[in-house]
Amino acid sequence: MSMRDLTLTLLLAVANTPAQAATEGPRLGQPLEPAAISALDITVFPDGTGLPPGNGTAVEGKAVYDARCAACHGPNGSGGSAEELAGGRHPLTSAEPDKTIGTYWPYASTVFDFIRRSMPLDAPRSLGNDEVYAVTAYLLHANGIIGERDRLDAATLPKIRMPNAAGFVWVYPERQPR
Amino acid sequence: MKPSIEPDALPSETVGTEPDRRRFLKAGLAVTGAALTGTDRAEPPPWMTRPGAPLSNYGLPSPHERAVIRWVAANADAPGNGISWTPLERLEGIVTPSGLHFERHHNGVPQIDPAVHRLAVHGLVGKALSFGIDDLLRYPMTSRLCFIECGGNSNAGWHQEPMQAPAGNIHGLASCSEWTGVPLATALAECGLQPDAKWLIAEGADAAAMNVSIPLDKALDDALLALYQNGERLRPENGYPLRLVLPGWEGVTNVKWLHRLQLADQPAMARNETAKYTELLPSGQARQFSFVMEAKSVITRPSAVQALPGPGLHPISGLAWSGRGAIRRVEVSTDGGKTWQDAALDSPVLPKCFTRFRLPWRWDGSPAVLKSRATDETGYVQPERQILVAERGRHGYFHYNAIVSWAVAADGSVSHVYA
Numbered sequence: 001m002s003m004r005d006l007t008l009t010l011l012l013a014v015a016n017t018p019a020q021a022a023t024e025g026p027r028l029g030q031p032l033e034p035a036a037i038s039a040l041d042i043t044v045f046p047d048g049t050g051l052p053p054g055n056g057t058a059v060e061g062k063a064v065y066d067a068r069c070a071a072c073h074g075p076n077g078s079g080g081s082a083e084e085l086a087g088g089r090h091p092l093t094s095a096e097p098d099k100t101i102g103t104y105w106p107y108a109s110t111v112f113d114f115i116r117r118s119m120p121l122d123a124p125r126s127l128g129n130d131e132v133y134a135v136t137a138y139l140l141h142a143n144g145i146i147g148e149r150d151r152l153d154a155a156t157l158p159k160i161r162m163p164n165a166a167g168f169v170w171v172y173p174e175r176q177p178r
Numbered sequence: 179m180k181p182s183i184e185p186d187a188l189p190s191e192t193v194g195t196e197p198d199r200r201r202f203l204k205a206g207l208a209v210t211g212a213a214l215t216g217t218d219r220a221e222p223p224p225w226m227t228r229p230g231a232p233l234s235n236y237g238l239p240s241p242h243e244r245a246v247i248r249w250v251a252a253n254a255d256a257p258g259n260g261i262s263w264t265p266l267e268r269l270e271g272i273v274t275p276s277g278l279h280f281e282r283h284h285n286g287v288p289q290i291d292p293a294v295h296r297l298a299v300h301g302l303v304g305k306a307l308s309f310g311i312d313d314l315l316r317y318p319m320t321s322r323l324c325f326i327e328c329g330g331n332s333n334a335g336w337h338q339e340p341m342q343a344p345a346g347n348i349h350g351l352a353s354c355s356e357w358t359g360v361p362l363a364t365a366l367a368e369c370g371l372q373p374d375a376k377w378l379i380a381e382g383a384d385a386a387a388m389n390v391s392i393p394l395d396k397a398l399d400d401a402l403l404a405l406y407q408n409g410e411r412l413r414p415e416n417g418y419p420l421r422l423v424l425p426g427w428e429g430v431t432n433v434k435w436l437h438r439l440q441l442a443d444q445p446a447m448a449r450n451e452t453a454k455y456t457e458l459l460p461s462g463q464a465r466q467f468s469f470v471m472e473a474k475s476v477i478t479r480p481s482a483v484q485a486l487p488g489p490g491l492h493p494i495s496g497l498a499w500s501g502r503g504a505i506r507r508v509e510v511s512t513d514g515g516k517t518w519q520d521a522a523l524d525s526p527v528l529p530k531c532f533t534r535f536r537l538p539w540r541w542d543g544s545p546a547v548l549k550s551r552a553t554d555e556t557g558y559v560q561p562e563r564q565i566l567v568a569e570r571g572r573h574g575y576f577h578y579n580a581i582v583s584w585a586v587a588a589d590g591s592v593s594h595v596y597a
Contacts, residue, residue, distance in 0.1 A: 029307030117387035171468035
């Protein structure tokens with residue numbers, strides 16, 4: 001399929017699209033080389049796509065956690081000023097449910113992705129890949145999901161099934177009333 | 179007649195920040211010290227007997243309006259992680275001044291040089307492309323007035339007891355602007371899409387690299403790569419130099435400081451579409467990807483912690499909006515919901531946009547409970563609180579849109595009630 005056909009298909013495929021979609025731009029986009037994309041692309045998907053090389057265990061992660069995370073998140077992932085990450089005791093159906101990584105988060109990939117992109121708040125992107133794997137392992141272990149010597153890497157992390165993996169119902173897509 | 183907000187009427191964690199204009203005042207804008215009253219005088223007021231201030235490059239509100247500010251609530255350990263509220267109860271019309279647009283940042287406001295900021299579009303595309311800000315400024319643009327509302331707006335409504343705070347400190351994580359920019363569909367058409375592209379993962383260039391996944395059909399429908407807000411380039415706290423605007427969809431999807439769009443066949447399952455911005459139900463299941471902000475309304479005047487000076491005419495004024503389209507009707511009750519009257523809707527009434535409603539009300543001095551109820555063009559009617567809580571429980575946190583009740587006591591004081 002040619003580029004023109006692709007574009008045409010795109011425009012024809014979308015029902016109820018306002019005329020604005022058909023607007024022709026000056027086509028000023030610069031080609032993005034694979035190397036530039038690799039440098040930018042930090043998304044990690046549940047199936048492991050996007051996970052970098054590297055590895056770590058909970059034992060290794062405890063030192064990183066204590067040094068870089070515990071000040072806000074508390075010892076062992078709870079009791080700090082920031083989000084409760086572990087130690088959830090009240091189930092999601094109780095009067096005061098605890099929403100932690102172990103009780104609520106559906107995918108292990110999210111833990112890795114979020115730490116790598118956003119944490120720690122005072123120095124995001126400062127952890128190396130091994131450190132992110134290790135802290136992820138530490139938090140999964142603190143929630144009783146993996147053993148303290150289980151090694152997380154691009155192959156093992158996507159195989160983890162989180163306790164609340166089946167806990168979500170998509171509202172979207174829905175029939176839009178017209 | 180505007181009642182002043184006393185700090186003790188605000189939630190304890192809320193702190194006001196001194197606006198720049200107060201410093202500007204201290205820097206020497208002379209304010210006459212004479213005690214002036216509004217009574218008729220034989221002498222003209224001083225501003226009619228001496229020249230006024232010189233012209234200015236960028237106007238500021240009157241110093242007499244310095245109480246009209248965003249109220250900030252942030253984590254003391256991480257001051258860039260928090261919110262600031264639009265003071266809805268002190269504003270009129272439907273457009274929120276840019277400097278009062280609500281904020282929700284996850285790790286502060288980046289100060290971005292537009293000369294080096296680029297938008298990368300890659301993934302399941304025909305060809306991956308990168309656009310500079312100057313490039314995007316050359317594209318055909320469109321403008322639309324629409325609201326942006328944080329998914330967590332009004333979440334105090336889930337509390338067991340009604341929070342006593344100004345309307346803006348409960349419902350002010352919602353603002354309305356004219357946004358101008360390039361239709362996202364134009365940029366996507368230039369890249370071309372592969373057939374299995376179903377989701378668009380949008381990422382900001384802030385210190386959180388905040389990202390969310392957006393269904394492709396919304397991206398192709400009315401999504402905007404916004405460069406301008408209320409006629410001027412975006413404010414830094416509203417995404418300068420580029421933000422995504424998804425009319426009617428929850429705030430977190432309107433990614434600020436946009437620098438990357440990745441086409442994919444699945445959502446990323448980012449932290450802000452799994453751990454947050456999902457709604458736990460009593461069953462233990464959670465609603466996910468509940469993007470649309472359903473119809474909602476709130477009376478902004480009179481409203482909680484204000485005081486009516488006495489019986490007589492008190493025009494009721496408020497805002498209604500729906501993420502599904504235009505507001506069709508707003509009903510107002512002054513007797514706690516026993517009877518309802520249709521409020522007048524100010525023009526324009528636009529889809530996915532604040533709509534101003536009004537109803538003249540003559541208060542007889544006896545206790546009254548004021549409510550407003552919005553209906554949108556799909557026929558959806560804003561629910562009473564007990565209906566919403568029965569359906570969702572009290573731990574969903576997000577997407578609270580129940581009818582709001584304000585009680586007027588015999589002494590004129592107004593409070594928030596569940597009625």
